[in-house]
Amino acid sequence: MKKLLTLALSPLALSLTFAAAAPVTITYWQYDYASKVDTMNKLIQKFEAQNPDIKVKQETFPYDAYNQKVATSVPAGQGPDVVNLFYGWLPQYVDSGYLQALPRADFPVKQIESSFVPMIQTSKMNGQYYALPTSVRTLALFYNKDLLKQAGVLTPPRTWEDFIAAAQKVVKGAPPRFSVLGFGIQPDGQDYHVVREVLVRQFGGSPYSKDGKQVTYDSDAGVKAMTFYTDLYSKYKLGTPNFFPGNNSYRDAFMAGKVGMIIDGSFAIGTIQKGAKFNWGVVPLPVFKGNGVRSNFGSYWVNGITKNAKGDKLAASVKFLKFLTSEDTQRTWLQAVGEIPASKKLSNDPSLRRDPVYGPFVYALPFAHSTLFVDEAGQRKAWVDAINSVILQGGSPANAVKKAATDEQKILNGYYK
């Protein structure tokens, strides 16, 4: 009984001693990814050494349930002080009052915009920044050097025209039974971003209005982009979606050496480095021979301060956020996790730009657009269904674009009403 009592009291005693020493404890949430969690633990140690009066507690959750976990903690009034979020979820969390605007004194808007890469401006709402990233991601073309060489393609494609020619040489088999794909097409992978943010722009259009409230891809450029992309499947027969069953079909198939080329994000570098047992390389996303317009889809995870942080905790959270977005941390993050620094200066570093793997991703930073999502799941569905209506049901690209535009505009209207 006595033992039980001591046991019950010990946390109390523990918290009392802490209260006496008065260090502030703040909680940090991110999703569970081994290298990120380990690196964060090391960074927290470093931060705590610099700030002996602050303790940071890291809590992690599985990736698939992460957004749910954060969302359900909001009405409960619990959760972290500093939180890691996908930038596309920001409007919902800012709207709900869950995130605090970053204090202007500590994070001046001008300074942010001069030191970070341009895509992070999607974290600015109502003229204020609500969160900042440590690292950013862009898309590029991964190619299997061995497969391309066997097919007689000696230089990786830089233009869409060469891309189609190369993929046609690599592909083996015919729909629906392929044995090797030229292009690992996967609308619900990264491809729908390529259609929206890359192809629409390369055909001379722009996918959204500047404030992000209107879709503007229901245009000639939009139809051309949809036609071009779906032709890769229907006309040129370069590959098929869901070649391998599973969650990362195209990437798994690429790592198994069954796919000539895939479009994937810099976040996939680590996985592919570990998984691909052949010679592979990376080149920037192709352009069209005629105009050479470059574009890319950029995305990033941000760290923000929640409404839970008040008083001492808020001051500690601001310090921690400054630390997380500092150039030192960005450098550590690049080395340990392999993600591109969000700072203009660091990502302009010549050794990074020349890196055969990171180079093509860094190259895309100045012209990478990040979409201002208001309902990422809903907007994604609108696009994936539109693409599938062409490649699986033989619908016309024009109708598909119109349908996507109607569906997505409805979602935007619902948010901005």
Next chain:
Amino acid sequence: MRVRPARPGTLRRRQTRTAYTFLLVPLLFFLVVRFIPTFLALRLSLFDWNILKEQQPFVGLENYRTLLEDEKFGQALKNTALYTVIGVPLQIALGLILALMLGRIRALRGLYRALYFAPYVTPIVAAAWVWQWLFSPQFGPVNTVLMWLHIPPQAFLTSPHQALATTAGLVVWQNLGFQVVLFLAGLAAIPRSYYEAAEIDGASGGQAFWRITLPLLNPTIVFSVVTGTISYLQLFTQVVNLNFTDQGGPLGSTMTVALYIYQLAFGRYQMGYASAVTVILFVIILAITLLQLKFLTRRYDT
């Protein structure tokens, strides 16, 4: 100690009281985790309840009005009906056939029964993965067999026309084991003497089945239809795992009402609207179950 003569009925009353006391605990549990949330959902469905918003305005029947025009909900409803109409009769027919055969064999009886029961205890997620590979248009053995038979390879889960049937196949295969066990128990409960009497009267095997086996299995069949229907109306896990990156796809062709509710509530945080769908699903299940109980339950004189 003097034994007091018990008044008639006292013992029984005390037993009843004890029973009620014991029932109270689970009742409380059900009240808190089942009934109250159900009624809260009813209330929630009248609000524009976004989990992330601070204001949750009352909108009356607006959510239900939106539902009427929601194509995706219509599709989910249609799909769910299709799953039920395909799945329930199929698993009952196959279950009965298998149970009749398993009831006859003597050698390796346990092994056979275990084999047919295995899919039921296989984790759904694992079974869904195996199913994806089996029916992979590219590498799947099913397509390989089709090609041996000179039938063109099929797209199965990647085709908006075939995905639902392929998904229903997985569910039937998984439920079959349980269905067989139900029928085996039902068959074992039929007294042998009926068959012997029928044999003496010169009844054929077919007559014995239609006149004895099937009528006496009626309670088992009713139970199977009701529980089977409910499980198909709530279909979720298989659908999610068969197309993880486009759940309910391609093009919403495998979407079920339960999955749609989940996506609205936990993917898009529209709790009010999701609650409205839940209420509709609840009403449908209740109505169907009542109808089934009314029309399927028959008494046969034994």
